[in-house]
Amino acid sequence: AQSVTQPDIHITVSEGASLELRCNYSYGATPYLFWYVQSPGQGLQLLLKYFSGDTLVQGIKGFEAEFKRSQSSFNLRKPSVHWSDAAEYFCAVVPPDRGSTLGRLYFGRGTQLTVWP
Amino acid sequence: DAGVIQSPRHEVTEMGQEVTLRCKPISGHNSLFWYRQTMMRGLELLIYFNNNVPIDDSGMPEDRFSAKMPNASFSTLKIQPSEPRDSAVYFCASSSSGQGPQPQHFGDGTRLSIL
Numbered sequence: 001a002q003s004v005t006q007p008d009i010h011i012t013v014s015e016g017a018s019l020e021l022r023c024n025y026s027y028g029a030t031p032y033l034f035w036y037v038q039s040p041g042q043g044l045q046l047l048l049k050y051f052s053g054d055t056l057v058q059g060i061k062g063f064e065a066e067f068k069r070s071q072s073s074f075n076l077r078k079p080s081v082h083w084s085d086a087a088e089y090f091c092a093v094v095p096p097d098r099g100s101t102l103g104r105l106y107f108g109r110g111t112q113l114t115v116w117p
Numbered sequence: 118d119a120g121v122i123q124s125p126r127h128e129v130t131e132m133g134q135e136v137t138l139r140c141k142p143i144s145g146h147n148s149l150f151w152y153r154q155t156m157m158r159g160l161e162l163l164i165y166f167n168n169n170v171p172i173d174d175s176g177m178p179e180d181r182f183s184a185k186m187p188n189a190s191f192s193t194l195k196i197q198p199s200e201p202r203d204s205a206v207y208f209c210a211s212s213s214s215g216q217g218p219q220p221q222h223f224g225d226g227t228r229l230s231i232l
Contacts, residue, residue, distance in 0.1 A: 032217060042226075044210075044223040105162070
């Protein structure tokens with residue numbers, strides 16, 4: 001079945017350490033790719049998106065993600081994590097055959113990030 | 118600019134009661150999405166509208182759930198009768214039109230507890 005997978009349910013890092021959150025998709029062609037962040041008690045906020053072009057995309061809050069077609073991955077990274085980055089992170093896709101604005105998002109199960117001081 | 122506004126933020130009610138969740142999308146956005154989030158199932162799309170017309174309601178769990186969008190600035194999700202298994206956080210999101218799929222902007226959700 002076509003899907004988006006986040007292999008890590010929970011990640012813990014120390015403040016100041018680097019971070020990589022994994023996301024893999026299984027579609028025949030490249031879907032439209034997104035990363036969202038959800039802070040406790042709040043809705044989801046878009047961090048960044050990839051449609052085409054440069055495979056390294058920059059987002060808000062110092063995050064970036066790299067699209068790797070050969071690995072069907074779109075991993076989220078941050079060089080130095082701050083305590084305020086503690087949240088749940090969701091990878092999401094719009095399937096490649098749904099390129100119109102009516103395309104629905106399919107979400108991964110999320111990765112909970114804990115940051116130690 | 119105001120974001121997506123949902124009300125109420127919290128709702129606690131007894132099973133069998135009717136529950137109505139409300140959403141005001143961002144002005145100018147023409148797509149609106151209702152999601153449900155639970156620990157067991159994660160984020161699920163229930164239904165979405167484009168230009169006030171329901172496009173895909175395949176995620177609506179059963180006939181007890183209904184959604185309407187009478188105009189571009191308001192939508193409701195109704196559960197009647199409610200059951201304990203409906204307890205979840207319900208999110209509304211909206212997006213605009215453009216080249217390719219547009220980012221969805223989420224409200225802060227309604228935390229629903231059915232006793």
